[in-house]
Amino acid sequence: MNPVKSTSLKAISSRSPIAFTSRMISSRAHASEGMTLRSFLQKCTIKRLPWGSPEFRSAQRLTSAVNPTYLPEFRVWPDFFAEIDKFFGPYLDKKFDTLIHNDLHWQRALESGVGLADESRVRDWVMRVLEEPCVQIIESIHGRRSNPLFRSCSAAVNIGSPDRVLTFGERGPGIAGASSRLVIEQETPWALPLRGVDIVQQISKYREDTRNPYLKSVHRLYGYMSINFLKYGILTTVESTRVLRRVCDDHYPEGILECSPEIDINGELLRSPLSALAYVACLIRKEGYMHMSMDPDRTWPESTRIIRLGKDGQQVAPIPGLVGNEGLDAREFRMRLDDVIKGSSSGSKYVTRGTIFVTKTDPNNGVPVVIKIYDLQNPNAAHQYSREIIMYDRLSPLQGSYIPSLYAHGTDSGGGFGIIVLEDCGESLQDEWYPDTRELARTALLNIHDRGVLHRDIEFRNITYSPKDNCLFPIRIVGLGSATSNPNLVTEDATSSELVKLAKL
Incomplete structure (x- = not known):
């Protein structure tokens, strides 16, 4: 033996x-x-x-x-x-x-x-x-x-x-x-x-x-x-x-x-x-790192962390402040990754601030955005990625007012990660309300409910506030990866409970 x-x-x-x-x-x-x-x-x-x-x-x-x-x-x-x-x-x-x-x-x-x-x-x-x-x-x-x-x-x-x-x-x-x-x-x-x-x-x-x-x-x-x-x-x-x-x-x-x-x-x-x-x-x-030259005539340093969308990338809406972006193939956009906002403990979901710009232009002339990256090898992350895109589409009339504007989405050029590019709406609330923001958040959530959507993850981290946004609604509800439009779930009791949860924050 x-x-x-x-x-x-x-x-x-x-x-x-x-x-x-x-x-x-x-x-x-x-x-x-x-x-x-x-x-x-x-x-x-x-x-x-x-x-x-x-x-x-x-x-x-x-x-x-x-x-x-x-x-x-x-x-x-x-x-x-x-x-x-x-x-x-x-x-x-x-x-x-x-x-x-x-x-x-x-x-x-x-x-x-x-x-x-x-x-x-x-x-x-x-x-x-x-x-x-x-x-x-x-x-x-x-x-x-x-x-x-x-x-x-x-x-x-x-x-x-x-x-x-x-x-x-x-x-x-x-x-x-x-x-x-x-x-x-x-x-x-x-x-x-x-x-x-x-x-x-x-x-x-x-x-x-x-x-x-x-x-x-x-x-x-x-x-x-x-x-x-x-x-x-x-x-x-x-x-x-x-x-x-x-x-x-x-x-x-x-x-x-x-x-x-x-x-x-x-x-x-x-x-x-x-x-x-x-x-x-x-x-x-x-x-160390390997930064592939996606653009031989790039104007940014080689070590800059740049990602781009793959062949299934889609531009959903014009990007305010970005010259010449309308009607472009989404693969012409480049996203520079900057500050990390948050990431899941497993690394399957990653949120970062960054800059979106058009290829062959200077990233410093781009527009600030929030970039969400989902590991599509992870079934839960892949589901959240798909659901979030569906929810933004359903709530499209609310984009730019009560929820962020969705600019573009698609898999990355390697095909393994889902990318969502959103309007940068400021910082998440940190366990406390600014003056009058609780009622503003309630208004935003009511509008989401009126569109037949239950958020299902109402927390301070999913409420952003931008004091610079004076002419528009300064509060945004974010984090739609857990939201649902299933009529069997979006009931009066469920929406009322979600409003109560918001009020208790």
């Missing part, structure tokens, strides 16, 4: 979740002081999968709410392994005091993967056997001041909800940005069998099939990379990994996507997933 398999799931699950932290894997009490990178990679080899295929199951299959045909040209990343060899060559036989490996704790960490039955526990296992050793390698090459950190997604560090994010906390001259990061998508091998599969061929051959799981998963990762201005991303099922790279140059001004060869979990030394992860991490520390 396999000695690793003989370990019971009950025994493993009863252990403390902190039993195999990096402190224990890197314990100085039972390990020699430092080693060469070659020795460290050899000792961190994963010689076999700790789970059997019947045991690894997830409650959620791979799904996608977007049109993956937005994916750009997809090809093999040439010389990927040669680049790894060249990068690590000078470091491979160098001894680092910061590289410490404890054989006993490493074996226990590997055994903790036996019998895993869901994605969250597999993710914990990956943290122990890949992410924590990767941090040691990064800190050995770039110093502990680089402060690499693998973390869950958050609106504070990214738009969208990838499974894992790598950030660098260091600051200083010559650093490519304190928030440079890498996004990682982890799928289950039963939903996405990557091992031994040529996914470039699978996507090229079945590109028009929107049910193609490889097309869906690669497009999801590409969407996160694109909206966050990132060059690299990792798609992994743990047992098999691919590194993706966005390329934009004079030969490919619109950008293409490259995919590394397969990186098997049992790969050794510089063919291991650990060496691939550490290599890409060191690249993003150096290179």
